[in-house]
Amino acid sequence: MSVVALRNRLTQDDIRRLVKGENEEVRASAAQKICRRMDAANLTDAERGAARDILDLIARDAAELVRRAMAVTLKQSRNLPRDIAVKLAMDVDAVALPVLESSPVLEDEDLLRVLEHAGSGKRCAIAGRPHVAPIIVHELLDSRDERAVSIAAANDGARFDDAAYQRAFAEFCENPVVMDAFVARSQLPLDVTERLISHISDTALQRLVSHHALPPQVAVEIAEGARERATLDLVDQAGLAHDPKHFVQQLRLNARLTPSLILRALLRGHVAFVEHAFAELAGITHAKAWLLVHDAGPLGLRAVYDRTGMPSRLYPAIRACFDVLHAMEVPHDTAGRERFRRALAERAITRFQGIPEDDLDYILSRFEDDDEQLARAG
Known part of the structure; x- marks a missing residue:
């Protein structure tokens, strides 16, 4: 099965617009249509190989708009070949961010490669992924990027191990943006909850005591006015x-x-x-x-x-x-x-x-x- 055979699943016009479109808007529209059809189709292995050739062609298009069309369309697709996903993830932010935020085909080693030379935008995209492994969390902490770390702190899918929590408090305890972000997590270890008390804003404290269990003695002390500006029910x-x-x-x-x-x-x-x-x-x-x-x-x-x-x-x-x-x-x-x-x-x-x-x-x-x-x- 060749690219020619795959055209039967698309149209002659789709391929022609992708290769010879008069401007980048036309090629981007064709790329979006092709990617959407490829993702929805039940392709054979041979057809998948042909589709890969077309996707690689799109990924090498000189126009950012065309590459972004593919990134946005296939950002959550399991049919996006991993090496092409990595190529997109290494691209400029406009192309890379949709894939970094949600592509399921990227693995931890791919994300670590991206983080070696990533700017804040890419770090933030990775920090907000549905699943962020501890090794990635530590890499984000290494960057000392306040915005990226705060996104990870608020993200239930970012797995903070004990060492990561300790590092976050050691390195960002005086940073209210990061400390307040932890309150957004649906679950917090009790010892982390206790440590947050003295490092978060009044507004965040109210959310903390409303949505998270506090260690009993801490709850009693706050209720008795140990921190007068807080009210605890x-x-x-x-x-x-x-x-x-x-x-x-x-x-x-x-x-x-x-x-x-x-x-x-x-x-x-x-x-x-x-x-x-x-x-x-x-x-x-x-x-x-x-x-x-x-x-x-x-x-x-x-x-x-x-x-x-x-x-x-x-x-x-x-x-x-x-x-x-x-x-x-x-x-x-x-x-x-x-x-x-x-x-x-x-x-x-x-x-x-x-x-x-x-x-x-x-x-x-x-x-x-x-x-x-x-x-x-x-």
């Missing part, structure tokens, strides 16, 4: 805690495990936290507290509640919350969880009118935050 930190038992113990040591906090957490749907709180206050295991809390009969919850020492006047509100909770299914998606929280609070408040006014005001104030979360979720 321990209720939602209870839901973010990776180790609820430890978090509860720290709260109790700091006299922060209050009945009001427990009720508010329950109204926000943080059931695991409440189970551990009951276990801690009642002096029983979490497993036993779980069984009593979720006992289908009327006595289990009452028994564990009485052992906690919490005021009897709050029991009807706690009972109402669990009755509503047991009748609902907890969703796993973000938008579903926000709707669940609101529905839980509304139904519990309707069922039991005796919720203390301060706690009721708190829950109603959080509805606005839930509305914002739902709006962001679409």
Whole structure:
């Protein structure tokens, strides 16, 4: 199979416009059309070889616009030959960036070759790739390029190993752009979260405490005003805690495990936290507290509640919350969880009118935050 045979998949006009187009706009349009068809076609090995010859021809076109047309069209294609992808990645930024940002055929060694002589634009493109290996992260740190490092810091796909986190703090701890960028990650190791506290802006700190679990003692200290300009809602930190038992113990040591906090957490749907709180206050295991809390009969919850020492006047509100909770299914998606929280609070408040006014005001104030979360979720 030759290039001539492949023309049957395209058209004579496509090839003619690519080779003899009167200007670069015409050739770029032909290149885009050809690349799109080649990527969509189910080519045989022989046809793939012929297609490769055409792609190589495009990659060597003197006009930047033509080469960019191919880069943009095939930037996410697995049919782009690796050596041609590397050639495009070594090209000027206008051609290289689309491929560097997302081409799946480029390997780590290819990216390292590019980084040897890359400018900031190419470093930033690589830093934002869907998957960035630790070796590439370290190379970006070596560049000391603030913009590229901050993009990697915010990119969940950039894998920071322990050494990379340590280097980032050692080399960029006084750089608020880089430090703030780490807050955008969906997951952060607890020790990294703790170290970020003293290096990020007020705005970033608010995002950090809203979206990431903090080490228990750090959460308590911030809530108590160790950093006065920060406000920390321990209720939602209870839901973010990776180790609820430890978090509860720290709260109790700091006299922060209050009945009001427990009720508010329950109204926000943080059931695991409440189970551990009951276990801690009642002096029983979490497993036993779980069984009593979720006992289908009327006595289990009452028994564990009485052992906690919490005021009897709050029991009807706690009972109402669990009755509503047991009748609902907890969703796993973000938008579903926000709707669940609101529905839980509304139904519990309707069922039991005796919720203390301060706690009721708190829950109603959080509805606005839930509305914002739902709006962001679409």
